[in-house]
Amino acid sequence: MxxxxxxxxxxxxxxxxxxxxxxxxxxxxxxxxxxxxxxxxxxxxxxxxxxxxxxxxxxxxxxxxxxxxxxxxxxxxxxxxxxxxxxxxxxxxxxxxxxxxxxxxxxxxxxxxxxxxxxxxxxxxxxxxxxxxxxxxxxxxxxxxxxxxxxxxxxxxxxxxxxxxxxxxxxxxxxxxxxxxxxxxxxxxxxxxxxxxxxxEGSWGEWLGKELWRQSSQAQLLRKGRASLRRLRFPLLAAGHWALDALALLGLLLGQPAAALGAFALGWLPAVLLTLRHRYTRQRPLLAVRLTVLHWLRLHVAGIALLMGLVDLNARRPSRG
The missing domain is CATH 3.90.550.10 (Spore Coat Polysaccharide Biosynthesis Protein SpsA; Chain A)
Incomplete structure (x- = not known):
């Protein structure tokens, strides 16, 4: 060297x-x-x-x-x-x-x-x-x-x-x-x-915008035939997360609040599991709660990014907060 x-x-x-x-x-x-x-x-x-x-x-x-x-x-x-x-x-x-x-x-x-x-x-x-x-x-x-x-x-x-x-x-x-x-x-x-x-990130808008930008290449990889299952695990998880949101909304529209609440609660499970992967969060409950919320938001953002990519809409990196 x-x-x-x-x-x-x-x-x-x-x-x-x-x-x-x-x-x-x-x-x-x-x-x-x-x-x-x-x-x-x-x-x-x-x-x-x-x-x-x-x-x-x-x-x-x-x-x-x-x-x-x-x-x-x-x-x-x-x-x-x-x-x-x-x-x-x-x-x-x-x-x-x-x-x-x-x-x-x-x-x-x-x-x-x-x-x-x-x-x-x-x-x-x-x-x-x-x-x-x-x-x-x-x-x-x-x-x-x-x-x-x-x-x-x-x-x-x-x-x-x-x-x-x-x-x-x-x-x-x-x-x-x-x-x-x-x-x-x-x-x-x-x-x-x-x-x-x-x-x-100096603001919530910047944090969400940056995550949208980070996730925006997944559909590109899919279209170019370079998206292995390993690379697409998180986008697929995000798509499933949005499907549960849709079920919760459908339950409300059909007058079935118990089913809606169940689908909504189930939608938090991936975020909880992603948080519990981190060993020391189990001894730090406040950090665990914070990361669960952030993972839940990120799954929503990733689903939006995947949809945008499939219709060839670009996500731009946000300006500094």
Whole structure:
């Protein structure tokens, strides 16, 4: 490992980008790595490009592209033998790349992602939603895929699988991870060192809109013949969830309140089961209640996203709250 390219796609992220680039630079210097900072910019109008240049980044002007295409352009423009993809709102710890070097030196994995958490000032729903990931990944684990909020891998693996699928509006990170795994790469999630995620949702509208956007690629995968049962488990669960809602509504219309109440109550079961998958929620009842509500809402949003995708309606990523 000689040189790492740190690729940070951005669109109007001036309020957060400086923190991200400074932390990435410190981590590279702490690890003793040659590095390059590359910022593929999607048409920012808030000074993000000028800020990135002042902090030593190379800015690529890439208006109108989706997130997968932005990351691919950054990788293509880089010269590092390793690639690190960051969201523009991630504050990486100083030992981030030292950890990556150790993972490769010990041959523990070919791809690395670290857990991230929201800062204390984030709303409860944003903090709880990230705590669900902490509950799932509270120890080192090899996973099927890792989010590209922070992701390290060698260029050879990235090129072997053809990079990100630029046809996908969202879910491109899951798609990349599954293809890397199929090619033989090991994807390691570590709970520490912890990353601070400053891109938390500032409003309910932003949280719901972001979930709608995240789920919007499922119908695309279905249409392109790349939707395995594993990938479609959650959308199918969401469709069943909406079917129970429809039964509850039908029961009310037919004057059968008991049947309606039963269908409505049954509709909460998937959310409860999704919450109870997280081991430590069983000892934290308030967090369990919060996550159950969030899972219930997410199932509704996923059903809407699946329907929108089937009729070729795009869900846009919401503006910052």
């Amino acid at each position: 000689k040189r790492i390219a740190i690729i940070v796609p951005t669109l109007d992220e001036a309020a957060r980008l400086g923190r991200t680039l400074e932390a990435a630079r410190r981590a590279a210097e702490h690890a003793g790595l040659e590095y390059e900072l590359i910022v593929p910019d999607n048409g920012s109008r808030d000074g993000s490009q000028a800020l990135a240049r002042r902090l030593g980044a190379r800015v690529l002007d890439c208006p109108g592209m989706n997130i997968g295409a932005l990351r691919n352009r950054g990788a293509a423009a880089s010269s590092g033998d390793c690639l690190a993809f960051l969201d523009a709102d991630m504050e990486m710890p100083p030992d981030w790349l030292t950890t990556w070097r150790a993972v490769r030196a010990e041959d523990r994995a070919e791809v690395l992602g670290l857990l991230h958490q929201a800062p204390p000032e984030a709303p409860w729903y944003a903090r709880a939603w990230l705590q669900r990931l902490a509950a799932e990944r509270d120890r080192p684990a090899l996973l099927d895929w890792l989010p590209t909020a922070n992701l390290c891998l060698e260029r050879a693996w990235f090129e072997r699988v053809g990079g990100f699928d630029e046809r996908l509006r969202s879910g491109e990170d899951k798609d990349l991870g599954l293809r890397l795994g199929q090619a033989g790469a090991r994807l390691l999630s570590l709970p520490r060192p912890t990353v601070l995620n400053w891109g938390f």
